[in-house]
Amino acid sequence: MKRDEIDDRLGALLKEHTPQAADSNEWFTRKVLNRLPPKPKRSYTWLTVATYIVCFAVCIMVWLWFFLSLTPGIILVKDVVVAAILVAVTVALLWYVLRSMLRSSEAWW
Amino acid sequence: MLSRVEELKLLARCVLGDSRDAFGQIVEAYRSDITRFFLNLTMGDDALSDDLAQETFIKAYLGIRGFRGLSKFRTWLYRIAYNEYYTYLRKRHEEHLGDDVIADNLLADGHGAMSDAQIDVRTAMQSLSEQQRAVVTLFYIEDLPIRKISDITGMPQGTVKSHLSRAKAKLAQLLEKDV
Structure with missing residues (x-):
């Protein structure tokens, strides 16, 4: 629907003479935030952190074992496959931890 | 913004x-x-x-x-x-x-604090149906296109245009001297 001259004049008239919201209302946002449901408590946070630490420790030990088990100067297909799996598992673990930390960032800080 | x-x-x-x-x-x-x-x-x-x-x-x-x-x-x-x-x-x-x-x-x-034009506009808007008033507000005051008004209100675009057309005629008649 194309606007014509009457639309423009009506629009200008209504904008000028209809109620406007106050430019600032510092209490409005606070009232809204106070009315939001409380954040769920994460009572299992310490358990989650302990699990992450154990997982990272195991990951590091597996990497160390992998490097120690390599034959110097020789790379086998098996080594490549194991390395690829370790990289995938490490990346997945890092991503999961970062996502959990982002979700609970307000609880932490 | x-x-x-x-x-x-x-x-x-x-x-x-x-x-x-x-x-x-x-x-x-x-x-x-x-x-x-x-x-x-x-x-x-x-x-x-x-x-x-x-x-x-x-x-x-x-x-x-x-x-x-x-x-x-x-x-x-x-x-x-x-x-x-x-x-x-x-x-x-x-x-x-x-x-x-x-x-x-x-x-x-605070009717007494309003100008004649404001009173005229409010009276004119009050004469509209709820749906016409909503569509007029979204089109003329919020400057939204018909397609978005249709998404917001859930009315087909044809219905939105129909409401707008009737509201516009009513407003133009009531606000003749102000428009």
């Missing part, structure tokens, strides 16, 4: 991190638009508009994970606001309060 990128970042923080700070910034960005929308629907009732606007943002927070980004966030927010207004109207009709509440607002709302 938030840019699209800033808005997306804030929404991501709300969805992934349940960040109240990010949601507070979104509320601040859209507060005056949503409040103005309700002020025009309720004929200037500050307290009611404030309440409805708060309810809108609370519903937006509760449903924010359902926002898929297919429309702009602003359109989605207006849709919640529109539905909130109609929920209020339904409750009012169930309580048999009728249109007297709006008429009382027109009379009680």
Whole structure:
């Protein structure tokens, strides 16, 4: 629907003479935030952190074992496959931890 | 006014991190638009508009994970606001309060402090049906295109145009001397 001259004049008239919201209302946002449901408590946070630490420790030990088990100067297909799996598992673990930390960032800080 | 990128970042923080700070910034960005929308629907009732606007943002927070980004966030927010207004109207009709509440607002709302043009505009807007008033507010005051008004109100575009056309004729007739 194309606007014509009457639309423009009506629009200008209504904008000028209809109620406007106050430019600032510092209490409005606070009232809204106070009315939001409380954040769920994460009572299992310490358990989650302990699990992450154990997982990272195991990951590091597996990497160390992998490097120690390599034959110097020789790379086998098996080594490549194991390395690829370790990289995938490490990346997945890092991503999961970062996502959990982002979700609970307000609880932490 | 938030840019699209800033808005997306804030929404991501709300969805992934349940960040109240990010949601507070979104509320601040859209507060005056949503409040103005309700002020025009309720004929200037500050307290009611404030309440409805708060309810809108609370519903937006509760449903924010359902926002898929297919429309702009602003359109989605207006849709919640529109539905909130109609929920209020339904409750009012169930309580048999009728249109007297709006008429009382027109009379009680510092009428003496309003200019003649403001009184004329308010009287003209009051003569419209609820749907016409909503469509007029979205088209003329919020400057939204027909397609978005149709998304917000759930009415087909043809119905929106029909409401606009009738409202425009009525307003033009009543506000002849002001337009």
